[in-house]
Amino acid sequence: MNKLALKDEILLQVEKPARYIGNEVNAVVKDKSAVAVRMAMCFPDIYEIGMSHLGIQILYDMLNSFEDVWCERVYSPWIDLDKIMREEHIPLFALESQEPVKDMDFLGITIQYEMCYTNILQILDLSQIPLLAKDRTWEHPIVIGGGPCTYNPEPIADFFDMFYIGEGETRYRELIDLYKASKKKNESRTDFLRKAAKLPGIYVPMFYEVLYNEDGTILEMRPTEEGIPKVIRKEIEMKVSDTYYPMKPVVPFIKVTQDRVVLEIQRGCIRGCRFCQAGQLYKPVRERDVDVLKDYAIKMLKSTGHEEISLSSLSSSDYSKLSELIDFLIEECGKNYINISLPSLRIDAFSLDVMSKVQDIRKSSLTFAPEAGSQRLRDVINKGLTEEVILKGAAMAFESGWTRVKLYFMLGLPTETEEDIRGIGDLSNKIAATFFETVPKEERKNGKVQIVASTSFFIPKPFTPFQWAKMNTKEEFIEKAYLTRNSIKEQLNQKSIKYNWHEADMSVMEGVFARGDRRVAEVILKAYEKGCLFDAWSEYFRNDLWLQTFDECGVNIDFYTTRERSLDEVFPWDFIDCGVTKDFLKREWGKAMAGEVSPNCRMQCLGCGAGIFGGGVCYEAKN
Amino acid sequence: MKLRIKFAKFGAMRFIGHLDVMRYFQKAIRRAGIDIAYSGGFSPHQIMSFAAPLGVGLTSNGEYMDIEVVSAASSEDIKNSLNKAMVPGIEIVSVTKLSDNAMNAMASVTAAEYTVRFREGYEPSFDWAHLIDAFYEQPSILVNKKTKKSEVEMDIKPAIYSLKAVVDRNGTAVIRMLVDASSSGNIKPGLVIEAFMKEHGETLSQFALEITREDTFTNTGTAEMPVFIPLDAVGDQF
Ligand code: SF4
Numbered sequence: 001m002n003k004l005a006l007k008d009e010i011l012l013q014v015e016k017p018a019r020y021i022g023n024e025v026n027a028v029v030k031d032k033s034a035v036a037v038r039m040a041m042c043f044p045d046i047y048e049i050g051m052s053h054l055g056i057q058i059l060y061d062m063l064n065s066f067e068d069v070w071c072e073r074v075y076s077p078w079i080d081l082d083k084i085m086r087e088e089h090i091p092l093f094a095l096e097s098q099e100p101v102k103d104m105d106f107l108g109i110t111i112q113y114e115m116c117y118t119n120i121l122q123i124l125d126l127s128q129i130p131l132l133a134k135d136r137t138w139e140h141p142i143v144i145g146g147g148p149c150t151y152n153p154e155p156i157a158d159f160f161d162m163f164y165i166g167e168g169e170t171r172y173r174e175l176i177d178l179y180k181a182s183k184k185k186n187e188s189r190t191d192f193l194r195k196a197a198k199l200p201g202i203y204v205p206m207f208y209e210v211l212y213n214e215d216g217t218i219l220e221m222r223p224t225e226e227g228i229p230k231v232i233r234k235e236i237e238m239k240v241s242d243t244y245y246p247m248k249p250v251v252p253f254i255k256v257t258q259d260r261v262v263l264e265i266q267r268g269c270i271r272g273c274r275f276c277q278a279g280q281l282y283k284p285v286r287e288r289d290v291d292v293l294k295d296y297a298i299k300m301l302k303s304t305g306h307e308e309i310s311l312s313s314l315s316s317s318d319y320s321k322l323s324e325l326i327d328f329l330i331e332e333c334g335k336n337y338i339n340i341s342l343p344s345l346r347i348d349a350f351s352l353d354v355m356s357k358v359q360d361i362r363k364s365s366l367t368f369a370p371e372a373g374s375q376r377l378r379d380v381i382n383k384g385l386t387e388e389v390i391l392k393g394a395a396m397a398f399e400s401g402w403t404r405v406k407l408y409f410m411l412g413l414p415t416e417t418e419e420d421i422r423g424i425g426d427l428s429n430k431i432a433a434t435f436f437e438t439v440p441k442e443e444r445k446n447g448k449v450q451i452v453a454s455t456s457f458f459i460p461k462p463f464t465p466f467q468w469a470k471m472n473t474k475e476e477f478i479e480k481a482y483l484t485r486n487s488i489k490e491q492l493n494q495k496s497i498k499y500n501w502h503e504a505d506m507s508v509m510e511g512v513f514a515r516g517d518r519r520v521a522e523v524i525l526k527a528y529e530k531g532c533l534f535d536a537w538s539e540y541f542r543n544d545l546w547l548q549t550f551d552e553c554g555v556n557i558d559f560y561t562t563r564e565r566s567l568d569e570v571f572p573w574d575f576i577d578c579g580v581t582k583d584f585l586k587r588e589w590g591k592a593m594a595g596e597v598s599p600n601c602r603m604q605c606l607g608c609g610a611g612i613f614g615g616g617v618c619y620e621a622k623n
Numbered sequence: 624m625k626l627r628i629k630f631a632k633f634g635a636m637r638f639i640g641h642l643d644v645m646r647y648f649q650k651a652i653r654r655a656g657i658d659i660a661y662s663g664g665f666s667p668h669q670i671m672s673f674a675a676p677l678g679v680g681l682t683s684n685g686e687y688m689d690i691e692v693v694s695a696a697s698s699e700d701i702k703n704s705l706n707k708a709m710v711p712g713i714e715i716v717s718v719t720k721l722s723d724n725a726m727n728a729m730a731s732v733t734a735a736e737y738t739v740r741f742r743e744g745y746e747p748s749f750d751w752a753h754l755i756d757a758f759y760e761q762p763s764i765l766v767n768k769k770t771k772k773s774e775v776e777m778d779i780k781p782a783i784y785s786l787k788a789v790v791d792r793n794g795t796a797v798i799r800m801l802v803d804a805s806s807s808g809n810i811k812p813g814l815v816i817e818a819f820m821k822e823h824g825e826t827l828s829q830f831a832l833e834i835t836r837e838d839t840f841t842n843t844g845t846a847e848m849p850v851f852i853p854l855d856a857v858g859d860q861f
Contacts, residue, residue, distance in 0.1 A: 004635055008742070009830040012680050017638040025650070025710055251650060253643045305650030305708070336653070337667050360665050 022095030052258030166235030365404035373423025425487030432493035636712030685838030719858025
């Protein structure tokens with residue numbers, strides 16, 4: 001067993017010391033003298049969240065399958081330890097070896113949400129790695145960013161040596177070989193980065209410059225050297241049934257968010273909800289072979305000892321072999337007392353039947369995500385869920401014994417009117433009424449139905465048809481939340497309906513980071529230096545500090561959020577090619593404004609551009 | 624069939640709390656393929672219970688849990704399969720079979736033996752190794768015990784079955800004590816040391832002690848004439 005990086009006095013002082021000791025089941029420990037390349041993979045949030053992320057587990061498994069590489073994990077130290085490490089100048093360490101991150105060859109950081117940007121700086125800072133890429137030398141690890149936020153990496157471009165755009169399975173081997181060769185030949189760090197910049201999917205910000213128009217929009221982004229690609233196309237794994245997947249995922253000691261075996265059944269989504277970034281980024285849909293999945297399930301349950309298995313995908317109901325897979329799991333898991341959790345299922349007769357088999361109906365709730373309160377607005381966002389379908393699903397569920405319903409909506413969607421917002425109250429009320437109509441009085445357990453309606457604020461994201469949309473101001477958001485609340489209070493069944501809403505301040509910041517450019521980096525750096533950290537945690541989010549910093553840096557928030565964007569504006573992320581073309585997104589934006597819906601990929605191909613990857617749903621026979 | 628499993632907990636695992644050790648074993652039992660029995664009900668759980676929770680930071684050579692199994696080949700077999708499913712820092716020491724009417728681990732616990740070391744830089748300034756005998760020989764040892772509402776003075780002497788300084792394997796002087804560990808009268812080793820130091824005008828700092836639970840015992844004698852035997856001594860190898 002390795003000596004722990006933190007002494008007992010510290011571990012006994014901090015909350016949940018298990019976050020920092022490593023040693024978990026299936027954690028990979030290698031002989032460091034026998035590997036050529038050492039890597040730390042980081043999720044910049046606390047252990048419980050980071051450990052729940054499948055992407056890192058996949059990369060961890062893949063990188064450790066390379067004999068010459070040892071990949072370890074690192075997460076954000078929580079506030080208590082963060083303070084101690086700063087005071088005592090303890091360098092941040094990787095969990096497996098308990099050795100400093102700064103001594104590694106690579107530090108990979110997965111960036112899953114914008115509000116973790118200051119945590120990226122925390123990781124670098126505690127690791128004693130210069131925050132700005134330009135200040136680093138061969139003394140420091142190569143810092144790589146990956147994950148969905150890197151589809152607009154510009155607000156954090158200054159902090160990274162490179163970004164890996166797209167799915168991690170494809171290019172790491174080449175990148176590592178390039179690194180080994182560079183080291184062997186004693187090349188400079190810049191030379192290595194220059195070569196890396198020519199690998200598909202790798203974006204090295206230092207070789208690009210951005211020219212701006214007088215109005216602050218981008219004139220052009222261009223490579224500063226010959227041979228550096230102008231456009232970076234995302235990497236994608238097309239052979240999803242024949243690639244890396246962790247048969248022995250690491251099993252944490254403490255309870256984490258995703259404390260179960262996770263079976264990723266497919267990547268991508270056939271539905272083109274116009275607000276959804278993941279839906280566009282991961283196109284086209286690629287399904288995993290059902291027999292492969294069955295085999296994975298058995299092996300992973302055996303190697304972890306988990307008592308629960310969960311299916312993962314953006315929309316599990318669209319997986320073509322779903323019923324075969326679920327039947328198999330019910331049979332297999334039933335023998336071993338293993339629970340099955342089925343998130344992201346569309347509510348219909350099939351899913352209700354399955355759910356009643358695998359969960360305790362009395363304890364579970366039914367989830368609908370209509371996203372908008374009226375059919376008109378649902379057409380605008382291309383959410384193919386109608387009131388009729390919702391009420392029918394709810395009625396069936398109530399008949400089977402469910403009494404709890406969760407509803408998710410967004411406020412601030414393009415073209416939204418007061419009427420649309422009032423629709424949230426109406427729809428919630430109709431669901432409650434459906435309960436009282438379908439369940440006779442004597443059969444009502446506790447006499448009631450519980451409906452929880454939640455709203456989040458709509459944030460336009462890159463690579464969606466809504467990337468041109470104006471975001472609402474904080475004041476508009478709050479007004480809309482009040483309107484929603486009042487519309488619920490006016491309802492006949494208001495006592496059965498609870499309403500939650502998301503913080504507006506945080507949404508505004510997320511809006512800036514999502515569509516920000518390189519000029520936002522300075523604000524992030526300064527805000528971090530002022531003490532902003534764990535911004536995704538509402539109790540630590542310091543809006544006052546953020547606003548002050550934007551002000552001091554002379555960066556205008558509205559420019560990034562509420563400004564009207566013209567159709568021909570050059571976006572900071574235009575240099576990335578995610579398959580889906582800007583022309584397609586423009587067409588969809590136009591259809592949204594006209595209130596027209598688009599069919600999904602299985603009904604009819606829309607020619608989005610992702611067909612260029614030569615596989616997946618694009619090449620299935622269409623109905 | 625009821626089995627009693629004795630395990631040691633050391634190294635990094637001393638930072639894993641009691642509830643997480645339970646979760647750890649639930650998963651380990653699945654990995655090891657032990658044919659454990661499940662309770663009934665809508666969410667069946669493994670039939671498993673632990674003897675005495677060990678505080679975070681302590682190591683132990685004598686932790687116990689009881690499980691109910693449907694079938695088991697032999698003590699050796701269960702021990703080996705479990706050990707293959709362990710991480711460094713938890714080791715299965717013995718597996719014994721209990722008779723059907725045996726008391727469960729938690730209810731059987733009456734005493735525990737501890738080795739207490741002073742961490743480097745935290746040793747008392749007085750000659751503690753020699754003075755500990757005199758401390759123990761007093762007719763009563765009074766400590767203030769905090770309850771929810773107030774502090775009460777109590778005599779812990781009757782709950783200390785033995786207390787002495789010994790030399791460990793590395794030739795270092797340590798304190799060894801056997802104290803009450805029953806659910807009603809449990810004494811933490813730190814409490815004893817604190818009283819000892821207080822008597823000599825010193826205070827025990829938070830991180831001064833390194834504590835190992837050597838074993839957990841049950842009483843096969845009477846309350847007046849206790850006979851302490853390790854919890855696994857009531858079971859049989861099979
Ligand atoms: S090319 Fe067609 S089928 Fe393929 S992802 Fe795009 S819209 Fe769907």
